[in-house]
Amino acid sequence: MTTPLLEQPTRPETRTTAFTTWWRMVWVIVELELRQRLRTTRWKAILATAFAVVSLVVLGSLYLSVIAFGGTYRGWSSALYEILVGFLLFLGIIVAPTLAATTINGDRKDATLAVVQATSITNSQLALGKLIGSWLASLAFVGVAAPYVIWGIVESPNGVAHGLAGVTVLIVLFACYAGIGLGFSAMTTRPAGSAVLTQASVLFLILGLPIVFGLLFPATTQTHTVIRPNTTFVDNPPQPPTSTCREVREDREFHHHEHIWWLLAPNPFFIVADAAAPQRDPLDREAASSVASEISQVFSAVRAGPYIGSRYCSDTTYTYPAVDPADYSVRETAHETSKVGDSWYFGLAFYLALGGIGFWVATRRLRVPAGKLARGVRIA
Numbered sequence: 001m002t003t004p005l006l007e008q009p010t011r012p013e014t015r016t017t018a019f020t021t022w023w024r025m026v027w028v029i030v031e032l033e034l035r036q037r038l039r040t041t042r043w044k045a046i047l048a049t050a051f052a053v054v055s056l057v058v059l060g061s062l063y064l065s066v067i068a069f070g071g072t073y074r075g076w077s078s079a080l081y082e083i084l085v086g087f088l089l090f091l092g093i094i095v096a097p098t099l100a101a102t103t104i105n106g107d108r109k110d111a112t113l114a115v116v117q118a119t120s121i122t123n124s125q126l127a128l129g130k131l132i133g134s135w136l137a138s139l140a141f142v143g144v145a146a147p148y149v150i151w152g153i154v155e156s157p158n159g160v161a162h163g164l165a166g167v168t169v170l171i172v173l174f175a176c177y178a179g180i181g182l183g184f185s186a187m188t189t190r191p192a193g194s195a196v197l198t199q200a201s202v203l204f205l206i207l208g209l210p211i212v213f214g215l216l217f218p219a220t221t222q223t224h225t226v227i228r229p230n231t232t233f234v235d236n237p238p239q240p241p242t243s244t245c246r247e248v249r250e251d252r253e254f255h256h257h258e259h260i261w262w263l264l265a266p267n268p269f270f271i272v273a274d275a276a277a278p279q280r281d282p283l284d285r286e287a288a289s290s291v292a293s294e295i296s297q298v299f300s301a302v303r304a305g306p307y308i309g310s311r312y313c314s315d316t317t318y319t320y321p322a323v324d325p326a327d328y329s330v331r332e333t334a335h336e337t338s339k340v341g342d343s344w345y346f347g348l349a350f351y352l353a354l355g356g357i358g359f360w361v362a363t364r365r366l367r368v369p370a371g372k373l374a375r376g377v378r379i380a
Contacts, residue, residue, distance in 0.1 A: 029128075033132075089272060099138055131175075176352055183361040186361055210267065224308050230246050
């Protein structure tokens with residue numbers, strides 16, 4: 001007895017073929033996106049200009065540091081990675097959202113979107129193809145600067161693993177920016193309007209949230225009662241001066257910035273620096289330091305909050321590194337640096353959520369039939 005056709009189990013070959021066909025349709029959209037950008041823009045001139053600018057930044061900083069100001073190559077090369085990543089991140093903030101912000105409403109304005117929607121492609125395939133195409137186009141600047149990036153990773157005091165981690169987070173951020181721009185492109189009818197909204201949103205995350213953090217900083221003040229040493233010096237010549245110390249209770253104000261630290265988490269410069277910074281002992285002055293590690297420690301101190309601990313007379317004499325683990329400076333430093341290296345997850349998760357929301361909005365807006373459209377939107 002044969003099994004009816006509808007009840008026959010799906011063969012693995014059929015599932016594999018369906019999966020391959022689904023992604024083939026996505027890559028067709030990606031190829032169309034890239035071909036359209038190559039045809040409508042002068043990409044060769046743009047990439048050549050980008051390589052020239054990156055070379056000017058790298059070689060110009062080398063000239064100024066070593067020749068003009070008499071520095072050392074080692075001192076310059078230790079900061080090369082931070083210079084390159086910061087510059088590429090700045091370019092990505094400008095380019096990645098802008099490329100995606102015109103990809104849907106621009107095609108709708110040119111009457112090419114309806115032609116693609118009339119085929120068998122689904123709205124999710126179309127949105128994903130446009131997202132990947134915009135993302136790959138923004139990564140062209142990273143590819144142009146790849147020789148200098150490899151040079152910076154090799155010379156970085158943070159190590160190759162942390163250098164690759166920073167570049168990986170940078171690439172993921174570009175994808176998130178592309179998702180944000182794609183969502184605005186699907187929601188607005190005019191490419192200029194979506195580009196402005198996208199850049200305004202990105203700038204608010206970079207500049208607006210730190211400004212809000214600064215405005216809320218005075219409101220985090222709280223008064224705590226702590227013990228502090230009160231030293232009195234007695235000068236009785238010809239005898240040597242003597243001192244007496246007694247412990248008193250005082251009311252002091254502390255800024256609890258750990259309540260609003262999350263306002264700084266979406267800052268991409270903090271995210272990349274924290275991801276590229278290695279975990280190192282803050283009491284070890286011989287350990288190699290870098291700009292990324294310094295930014296990471298500042299970010300860590302903001303997240304950890306103030307150290308509300310009592311200081312005793314035995315803590316008035318400091319040794320560095322301290323022999324006594326109960327020394328006040330050791331306890332305070334350990335508190336402020338207890339979160340180094342694990343704060344960038346929150347910022348990256350925030351951007352992944354924003355990029356995912358933008359992709360979801362674009363997928364919903366690309367459904368066929370579209371239903372009610374905004375005034376002035378052309379279909380074909």
